[in-house]
Amino acid sequence: MAAIFEPGFFSSPPVRLALLVGGLVALATAAVGVLTVMRRQAFAGEALGDVGAAGGSGALLTGIAPLWGFLGLALAAAGAMEFLGVQRARGREVATGVVLGAGFGLAALFLYLAATDSSATGATGSVLFGSIFTLSDATLPLVAVLTGLTLTIVLGLHRPLLLASLSPELAAARGLPVRLLGALYLGALALAVALAAITIGAILSTALIVGPAAIALALTAHPLRATVLAALIGLAAVWAGILLAYDSFYWPPLHHGWPVSFFVVVLILAGYLATRRRR
Amino acid sequence: MFSGFMTDAWIVASLAALVGGAVGFFVVLRGSAFAAHAIPNGSFAGAAAATLAGVNPLIGLGVFSLAGALAIGGLGRRGRREVATALTLVFMLGLGALLLGFSDQYASQVYSLLFGQLLGISSAQLAPTAGLAAACLLALALLYRRLLLTSLIPEPVGLRASVTQMAFLVLLALATTLVVPVVGTTLMFSLMVGPPAAARTLTARPPAAIALSVCLALALVWAALALSYETDWPVGFFVGVGSGLIYATARGWGWGRARLGAGRAPVFGPSAPRGA
Numbered sequence: 143m144a145a146i147f148e149p150g151f152f153s154s155p156p157v158r159l160a161l162l163v164g165g166l167v168a169l170a171t172a173a174v175g176v177l178t179v180m181r182r183q184a185f186a187g188e189a190l191g192d193v194g195a196a197g198g199s200g201a202l203l204t205g206i207a208p209l210w211g212f213l214g215l216a217l218a219a220a221g222a223m224e225f226l227g228v229q230r231a232r233g234r235e236v237a238t239g240v241v242l243g244a245g246f247g248l249a250a251l252f253l254y255l256a257a258t259d260s261s262a263t264g265a266t267g268s269v270l271f272g273s274i275f276t277l278s279d280a281t282l283p284l285v286a287v288l289t290g291l292t293l294t295i296v297l298g299l300h301r302p303l304l305l306a307s308l309s310p311e312l313a314a315a316r317g318l319p320v321r322l323l324g325a326l327y328l329g330a331l332a333l334a335v336a337l338a339a340i341t342i343g344a345i346l347s348t349a350l351i352v353g354p355a356a357i358a359l360a361l362t363a364h365p366l367r368a369t370v371l372a373a374l375i376g377l378a379a380v381w382a383g384i385l386l387a388y389d390s391f392y393w394p395p396l397h398h399g400w401p402v403s404f405f406v407v408v409l410i411l412a413g414y415l416a417t418r419r420r421r
Numbered sequence: 422m423f424s425g426f427m428t429d430a431w432i433v434a435s436l437a438a439l440v441g442g443a444v445g446f447f448v449v450l451r452g453s454a455f456a457a458h459a460i461p462n463g464s465f466a467g468a469a470a471a472t473l474a475g476v477n478p479l480i481g482l483g484v485f486s487l488a489g490a491l492a493i494g495g496l497g498r499r500g501r502r503e504v505a506t507a508l509t510l511v512f513m514l515g516l517g518a519l520l521l522g523f524s525d526q527y528a529s530q531v532y533s534l535l536f537g538q539l540l541g542i543s544s545a546q547l548a549p550t551a552g553l554a555a556a557c558l559l560a561l562a563l564l565y566r567r568l569l570l571t572s573l574i575p576e577p578v579g580l581r582a583s584v585t586q587m588a589f590l591v592l593l594a595l596a597t598t599l600v601v602p603v604v605g606t607t608l609m610f611s612l613m614v615g616p617p618a619a620a621r622t623l624t625a626r627p628p629a630a631i632a633l634s635v636c637l638a639l640a641l642v643w644a645a646l647a648l649s650y651e652t653d654w655p656v657g658f659f660v661g662v663g664s665g666l667i668y669a670t671a672r673g674w675g676w677g678r679a680r681l682g683a684g685r686a687p688v689f690g691p692s693a694p695r696g697a
Contacts, residue, residue, distance in 0.1 A: 184503040186453040188510070219610045226672075239454035240668045243611035247661015250607055254655045271518040343518070345462070349511035356504045401522055407515030414508050418500060 151388055160274045160384050160402075167337040168350065168376030170292040174334040175355030175376075176369045177327060182306045186223060186328065187351040189238045190335040193219035193245025195344035197336075198269040199252035208269065209284060212336035212344065219245055224325050229396040230345065258307050272343030272403045274384065281340070288333055295330040297369075304328055304365055316383060341380065342403035349403075353410035360417040379409045427650065434642045434656075436554040437600045441612030442638030443561055444596050446631045447589065449617045450572045455506045455591060456493050457613045461597040461606040463489045463513030468601075469520040479549065479598065486597040489513055490590035498583055507574050553599035560592050569627060607657035608645075612638050615664025619671035637667055 151157055180189055194212040201211025219241050226237035253269065253334035268276070296303065306313040306323040314320050331351070338347035383406035390400040467485025468478040489509055494507035515676040561568075564585070571585045600609040616637035620630045645659035 178506060180504055182501065182544065183508040184501075185458075188455070188458070235452045235454040236449055236614065238669075239458065239610070239614040240618060240665050242458065243607070243614055243661045244665030245661070246607045247611060247658045247664075250605075250655045250657035250661065253695055254658070267518075267521075271514075346511050346518075348507045349515070352504055352507045353511075356501065356508070360500075360533060401515075401518050404515045404519040407511050410510055411512045414504075418496075 143334065146389075147385065151385065152248040154388075156275045156277075157384065157388060159277055159279065159282060161381060162282060164274060164384055165377055166285050166289040167259055167341045168354070168380045169373050170289040171334045171338050171347075172354050172358075172372035172376040173274050173293055173296045173369055174327075174330050174370055175351045175353075176359065176365060177303060177307055177349055178331060179355045180304075181327070182367070183234075183331070184348065184352045185235065185238050187331055187335055188348045189223070189242035189245070190216045190219050190332050191339060191344050191347035192242055193247060193341050194347070195269055196249035196252055198250055198339060198344055199256050202269065203252060203256050207278070207281065207284075208339050209281060209336060212339040213288070213333070215245065215248075216332035216336045216339075217329065219327075220328040224328055244393065248294035254301055268343075270343050270345050271401055272339070272341055272346065274341050274402050285337060288337055292330050292333045292337070295326055295333075298344075299323065299326065300366070333367075342383075342406050346403045346407060349407045349410050350380070353407075353414060354379065357410070357413045357417050360414075375410075375413060379406050379412055379413070382409055384404075429547055430646060431643075432547060433550050434604065434646055435639060436550055437604050437609070438638040438642040439501045439635055440481070440554050440557045440596050440599060441609065442616050442635035443558065443631055444592065445613035445617035445638070446620070446634050447561075447568050447572070448593075449621055451568070451586075451589065452625075453589065453593070454614055455503055456490075457593055458610050459493060459506050459510035460489045460590070460593050461488050461601050461609045463510045463517075464594075464597050464601060464684060465606060466517030466520060473520055473523055481555075482601055486594035486601075487591065490594040491587075494583075494590045495586040500666065523562040550599055553595060557592065557596050557599060560588075560595065564588060564592065604660075605657050608642075608660045611657075611661045612663040615668045616641060619658050621668045622668075622671045622675045641667060652678045678680070 194216040197211035197215030198208040201208045222241045227233050279322045306320045310320050335347045338350040352374035354372040358368040386405040387402040458601045464482050465479035465485035471481025488500045492509045493506050567585050571582045617634040620633035624630050641663050649656040
């Protein structure tokens with residue numbers, strides 16, 4: 143056992159908090175991710191994460207918790223994308239891309255200001271690539287509430303969202319508010335991206351949204367089964383990533399631990415490559 | 422503002438705008454914005470690896486952007502294209518994070534690779550940049566008809582669309598190697614989406630749209646450079662936000678024109694905006 147779990151893994155408070163937060167985040171991202179993959183909106187998730195980086199760095203500048211920054215700007219970006227026409231398949235790429243470009247520009251400014259402000263050293267790394275071991279205890283209740291909210295939207299509206307995602311025309315014919323459902327989905331995606339951003343970093347958040355869901359959908363076509371499977375895969379990837387990062391503390395050449403996000407991303411990519419459907 | 426190292430910056434930025442504006446037209450037309458975002462962004466891992474190994478970062482950028490383009494094209498041919506793009510991107514970014522962790526200049530490295538260091542351009546970079554820009558434009562000219570045709574008809578007779586798509590991704594990788602080391606990934610992506618998307622809402626004819634896109638990109642880069650020089654704020658900020666403003670203005674213009682009934686909104690290609 144000691145060979146796998148370095149001493150102190152289960153008794154360290156930061157690790158315990160990281161496992162709890164990471165577990166909750168994996169649930170929220172998996173539930174949203176299955177819809178994201180089905181709706182072919184991986185780019186939207188990526189864009190929300192990058193715009194969220196501006197929020198995270200802005201939050202560091204003003205001294206509020208980064209999660210609020212990620213959340214605020216991701217929701218604002220979701221609104222802008224909705225306004226510019228992300229709901230139509232045509233022009234969706236451009237609407238997403240323009241918001242992404244503008245948001246990334248803002249991130250450039252905030253990170254520049256944070257880098258010149260001595261009180262926020264290390265901001266670039268923690269905002270872009272995550273800092274799950276340095277979360278404060280106050281984050282946990284907030285993460286739990288946001289996870290609950292995300293799951294309520296996605297699972298509560300499971301059937302209408304699924305129909306509106308797979309066949310907007312059919313959903314409209316049945317009297318469903320397709321545009322409103324699209325906006326709600328985008329809001330849930332923004333919540334999930336903000337949660338993923340505090341776990342593995344703003345620009346890597348797409349990995350947790352898209353990866354487990356894509357692996358699950360390669361294994362089963364049933365949406366609910368895929369959601370449960372994606373949650374399990376996400377949970378396994380995040381927890382294994384935390385464990386490997388903890389163990390890597392003594393690995394060369396760093397001797398201060400490899401980043402959690404690196405392990406999570408590698409595990410997810412390996413899973414994707416192993417389960418890709420052969421056609 | 423126009424002396425010393427700034428002269429080099431003006432030249433390199435203009436070359437970047439020329440290539441970005443022209444290649445960007447096809448990025449928007451073909452709906453390849455995600456790939457255009459992923460290839461430059463992921464390639465920074467290559468620069469990090471090259472810095473760590475002590476070789477020229479340009480080589481690392483070139484190798485990684487090419488590898489990224491091949492992975493996106495190869496994995497995307499079967500299955501979901503955007504999932505393949507997303508996972509290729511995050512893997513390269515994760516690798517970049519690890520490699521930067523190995524070297525000591527953590528924050529400043531990430532920062533300059535992602536958001537550019539336009540004001541640190543040396544005159545030694547001028548020749549390779551100009552050469553790559555010429556290669557990009559030549560490749561674009563050779564592929565022009567193919568790219569246009571496969572953008573309009575998914576599987577035209579006598580043309581392998583997947584081969585064209587792969588060639589286009591390699592072209593994107595080439596443009597990345599040219600633009601990213603000097604101006605950063607933000608600037609590169611913003612140049613390839615905002616100005617061409619704005620141009621396409623204003624004119625339907627491809628040659629006119631390409632010309633307009635290049636002009637807008639040049640104006641954007643020049644304005645951003647001047648503002649950055651005056652304020653000391655990063656160029657990427659001005660280009661990113663300016664690119665959004667240009668697109669919003671063009672959309673507003675098109676909407677106003679449609680409202681006044683002065684003309685029909687141009688429709689060309691599969692991703693043209695419907696109606697106004």
